[in-house]
Each structure stands twice: as structure tokens, then as C-alpha cells.
Amino acid sequence: MLSKVFSGATVGLNGVLIEVEVDIPSQGLPAFNIVGLPDKAVEEAKERVRAAIKNSGADIPPKRITVNLAPADLPKEGPSFDLPMAVGILAASEQLPQVDLTESLFLGELSLDGSLRHTAGVLPLVLLAKEKKFKKVYLPLVNTQEASVVAGVEVYPVSNLLQLFKHLSGVENITPAPVTSFSTLIDQTPFEFDFAEIQGQEQAKRALIIAAAGGHNVFMKGVPGSGKTMLARAYPGILPELTEEEAMEVTKIYSITGNLQENQSVIRHRSFRSPHHTTSRIGLIGGGAHPMPGEISLAHRGVLFLDEFPEFPRHVLEALRQPMEDGVVTISRAAGTVSYPAQFSLVAAANPCPCGYYGSDNKPCKCLPGQISRYQKRVSGPILDRIDIHINVPQVKVEKLIESSRGAEKSESIQKKVQNARNIQLKRFNNTKFKSNSEMSTRAVKEFCSLSAGCETLMRQAVSQVNLSARSYYKVIKVARTITDLEESQEITSSHIAEALQFRPKEID
Numbered sequence: 001m002l003s004k005v006f007s008g009a010t011v012g013l014n015g016v017l018i019e020v021e022v023d024i025p026s027q028g029l030p031a032f033n034i035v036g037l038p039d040k041a042v043e044e045a046k047e048r049v050r051a052a053i054k055n056s057g058a059d060i061p062p063k064r065i066t067v068n069l070a071p072a073d074l075p076k077e078g079p080s081f082d083l084p085m086a087v088g089i090l091a092a093s094e095q096l097p098q099v100d101l102t103e104s105l106f107l108g109e110l111s112l113d114g115s116l117r118h119t120a121g122v123l124p125l126v127l128l129a130k131e132k133k134f135k136k137v138y139l140p141l142v143n144t145q146e147a148s149v150v151a152g153v154e155v156y157p158v159s160n161l162l163q164l165f166k167h168l169s170g171v172e173n174i175t176p177a178p179v180t181s182f183s184t185l186i187d188q189t190p191f192e193f194d195f196a197e198i199q200g201q202e203q204a205k206r207a208l209i210i211a212a213a214g215g216h217n218v219f220m221k222g223v224p225g226s227g228k229t230m231l232a233r234a235y236p237g238i239l240p241e242l243t244e245e246e247a248m249e250v251t252k253i254y255s256i257t258g259n260l261q262e263n264q265s266v267i268r269h270r271s272f273r274s275p276h277h278t279t280s281r282i283g284l285i286g287g288g289a290h291p292m293p294g295e296i297s298l299a300h301r302g303v304l305f306l307d308e309f310p311e312f313p314r315h316v317l318e319a320l321r322q323p324m325e326d327g328v329v330t331i332s333r334a335a336g337t338v339s340y341p342a343q344f345s346l347v348a349a350a351n352p353c354p355c356g357y358y359g360s361d362n363k364p365c366k367c368l369p370g371q372i373s374r375y376q377k378r379v380s381g382p383i384l385d386r387i388d389i390h391i392n393v394p395q396v397k398v399e400k401l402i403e404s405s406r407g408a409e410k411s412e413s414i415q416k417k418v419q420n421a422r423n424i425q426l427k428r429f430n431n432t433k434f435k436s437n438s439e440m441s442t443r444a445v446k447e448f449c450s451l452s453a454g455c456e457t458l459m460r461q462a463v464s465q466v467n468l469s470a471r472s473y474y475k476v477i478k479v480a481r482t483i484t485d486l487e488e489s490q491e492i493t494s495s496h497i498a499e500a501l502q503f504r505p506k507e508i509d
């Protein structure tokens with residue numbers, strides 16, 4: 001007999017409908033074949049499905065079983081087709097009573113004992129089910145939290161094949177999971193450091209507040225032990241909350257890469273990714289034979305922290321140039337082209353030279369001039385030009401360290417100010433594709449950042465004195481816009497421009 005069950009696969013961040021057809025003719029030698037460009041994990045489903053069906057008390061008929069995954073020209077990856085195949089086999093071998101399977105979508109990886117395991121890529125497929133007007137989705141119980149934010153489709157959490165078998169046979173029904181509203185989801189994971197714990201470093205803190213408010217890139221340069229890594233690790237605590245739309249985008253990326261934990265729901269905090277400098281180009285940008293998102297996409301709408309910036313191989317850093325500009329990375333392979341969003345803000349930290357003390361008042365630098373310039377040149381001019389805010393993080397004075405930090409502002413209260421500034425931006429960019437000042441195009445800068453005559457004069461002076469590139473020119477205005485938003489004022493003044501100009505690099509070697 002022939003049966004047809006629906007499932008889905010992800011291409012990029014979107015789901016594609018897959019029809020799982022199972023044919024079990026009454027004649028033919030016993031065999032189990034899967035066709036439709038299966039990869040190794042799909043191919044191995046044979047063994048999992050066979051064992052799971054047996055261990056759930058049903059039978060695998062000793063006949064010629066053919067499973068077709070249509071459309072045939074789309075490569076199928078991963079173990080999420082286990083469940084639809086098992087259901088298809090049970091239906092085709094007439095072990096399931098005649099039930100209408102056409103309005104349901106099935107997905108999930110099976111264990112040999114028939115239980116369902118946590119499966120990657122569930123959220124995009126539930127959204128697909130909703131889009132294609134399916135009524136029900138059957139998925140692993142441990143993925144329910146992730147799926148339950150999607151309203152308009154019934155989500156059935158399944159813990160094992162036997163339970164699903166009983167449900168489909170009408171013996172014991174599974175209750176659909178209630179829909180969780182986005183606003184009730186709160187993430188209370190504490191942050192590693194609080195801003196109040198960082199002594200001194202007022203200028204660096206101010207720079208990070210501006211960066212958080214406008215989504216700007218930051219480059220921190222300073223002597224060893226001055227607190228660069230600490231500042232960066234405290235940074236997530238002051239970032240604005242993700243909007244619902246942003247959170248869904250980020251969760252989709254985490255879902256397809258298998259980075260979403262069991263029972264984890266939609267991601268609420270902006271992500272903070274800090275890959276080590278030995279990370280490969282594919283690890284950072286994304287790619288592989290079946291292109292997967294890299295760290296820059298996992299940092300989408302969040303922060304990519306590159307500590308010890310000059311230690312990253314140059315070809316790895318150069319690969320950041322295009323995504324930093326476009327906010328999206330497109331990877332082409334023989335198998336096809338996929339695009340992943342990568343709208344991240346970069347936070348980079350570096351020492352000024354190999355020994356770390358160049359320019360320090362307290363300790364002499366032991367490096368030769370050639371060594372210093374070679375070290376600084378490891379990061380190319382075009383990359384530095386893409387960074388809006390450059391700061392020096394000097395060593396903190398001992399008196400500052402001993403001082404009580406009681407009066408220091410806590411991350412929580414800073415976050416509120418940052419959130420305020422971001423809300424102003426969200427309102428401003430209501431009908432555009434931008435979410436923060438840093439994303440503005442040149443045209444948007446002209447539209448939303450009108451400069452007074454005084455500001456224009458200041459900018460003109462800066463262009464001639466500091467030798468600003470065209471890109472930097474607009475970046476200064478964008479940073480000034482953010483400073484204005486933090487003050488909740490409308491007009492950019494020359495003091496805003498002057499502060500923004502302070503964040504330009506002092507020297508680009």
C-alpha cells in the first residue's frame with residue numbers, strides 16, 4: 001500500500017514542505033530504500049526507524065519498503081524525517097487505522113526505543129506549517145516550548161512513538177500545547193559582570209552605553225589587565241531587549257544550528273558570542289558543504305566579541321568586511337545559495353603592541369618600533385574604518401580600585417536608558433527596514449539626521465583635519481544621532497558631534 005505524510009526541511013532560515021511517501025507493495029524481496037537525495041543522517045534513519053517501530057510493539061513488514069522524500073532535487077539533511085517515515089510505514093503497512101494525515105505535519109528524531117529526541121530546526125518548520133495552513137504539528141515533547149509561541153497551528157508534543165500511535169488510533173489522545181504569548185516569556189539568567197563592578201573607566205563605559213543604544217561597533221585598545229574583557233562581558237547586561245520580530249529571527253538561527261537547548265523557548269536576551277581567535281573562517285562567517293550559519297549569524301541582533309583582535313588571522317577578519325556592511329551573509333555552494341542574516345555589532349579588544357604597554361604611563365614598552373607597527377597593521381584599515389567607536393582603555397589607578405563602588409550606576413538602570421534611546425529609534429524607523437541608528441543607509445542619514453550650520457562647520461573642519469573617509473563621516477553623524485537619542489532630544493547639536501568625533505581612531509597605521 002502507499003501512504004503520504006508531510007514533513008519539512010529548512011533552506012536557509014525558511015522551511016520547505018517535504019512529502020514523505022512510503023510504498024510497501026505486496027510482492028518483492030524484503031528491503032528498505034530511501035530515495036530523494038538523503039544525506040548520511042537520513043540514510044541511517046532506516047536503522048532508527050526499524051528499531052523504534054519494533055520497540056514500540058509494532059511490526060516492520062518483511063517486504064520491499066521504499067521511502068521517497070519529495071521534492072527529489074532538494075538535498076535532505078538530518079534526522080528530523082525519522083518520525084514522518086515511521087508514521088508513513090505504519091500507515092502503508094495498515095497498522096494504523098485509516099486516519100487523515102493530510103492536515104498534519106510530522107517531525108522529530110527517533111531513539112531506538114521509540115522515544116523522540118530533541119530536534120534542530122523546529123521553529124522554522126512550525127512557522128511553515130502555519131503558512132501552509134496545516135492544522136496540526138506533531139513534534140518531540142522537548143521541543144514544545146520552542147514551538148508553542150506560534151499561534152494558529154495546534155502543536156502536539158509527542159514523547160514516544162507508541163503514544164503517537166495510540167493518539168492516531170483514537171485510543172488515548174494527546175493534548176495540544178497551549179500557546180505561549182511572547183510577552184510572558186522572561187529570561188532571568190544573570191549576567192557575568194555588572195557595570196557597577198567596573199571601577200573607573202568612565203570613558204569606556206560611556207562609549208559602551210552609546211554603542212548599546214545605537215547598535216554601534218566598538219574597538220577597545222589598552223594595556224593588559226585594564227578591564228577590556230571585563231567591560232565586554234558586562235556589555236550584554238545593558239543591551240536593549242529584543243523585539244518580538246527580532247527574537248523570532250534570532251531563535252530561528254539558533255534552532256536550525258541546534259543551539260537551542262531542550263525545553264528552551266524563544267531567545268529574549270541579545271546574544272553575546274565570543275569566538276576564540278583560532279576560529280576558522282567558516283566557523284566565523286558560516287559555510288560548509290551544506291552551508292550553516294557561523295558566529296556572525298549567531299550574533300545576529302546581538303554582539304560579536306572578538307577578544308585579542310589582532311590575533312585573528314587576517315583572512316578571517318577580512319571576511320567580516322562585507323557582512324559588516326550589509327548585515328547579511330550569502331554563501332554559494334554547488335548545492336545552492338543561502339543567505340543568513342548577520343546584523344551584529346562588533347566589540348573588539350586589543351593590546352596596543354605585542355608586550356601590551358605601548359603608550360602606558362606606568363610601564364615602559366619593550367617592543368621594537370617595527371614590531372609595534374606590524375602588530376597594529378594586522379587589523380586592516382578597511383576593518384577599522386567600519387568601526388564607529390574607538391576607545392583607549394587606560395590602566396585604572398590604584399586609588400580608583402580601592403574606592404567604594406557604591407555610587408556606581410548599575411547595569412539595570414543603564415539598560416533602562418539604553419532601552420529608552422532604542423525605543424526612540426524604533427519609532428523613528430517604523431516604516432523602514434532599520435532597527436537602530438547604526439544600520440542607517442546614507443540616504444536615511446540625510447533624512448533623519450539634519451545638521452545645523454554649526455554642526456556642518458564642525459564636520460567640515462573634522463574632514464580636513466582628521467582626514468575622515470566618507471564612511472567615517474556618516475558614522476560620526478550616526479553616533480551623534482545616538483547621543484542625541486540618549487538625551488531624548490530632537491536636534492543634533494555641535495556638542496553631540498564633538499563627542500562623536502572623539503571616538504574616531506587617533507591613528508590608523
Ligand SMILES: Nc1ncnc2c1ncn2[C@@H]1O[C@H](COP(=O)(O)OP(=O)(O)OP(=O)(O)O)[C@@H](O)[C@H]1O
Binds near residue numbers: 200223225
Ligand atoms: N576597572 C576595573 N575594575 C575592577 N576590576 C578590574 C578592572 N580592570 C580589571 N579588573 C580586574 O582584572 C581582571 C582582568 O581584567 P581583564 O581581563 O578585563 O583585562 P584585559 O584588559 O582584558 O587584559 P588583557 O589585555 O590582558 O586581555 C578582571 O577580571 C577584574 O577582576
Ligand SMILES: [Mg+2]
Binds near residue numbers: 230307349
Ligand atoms: Mg582581555
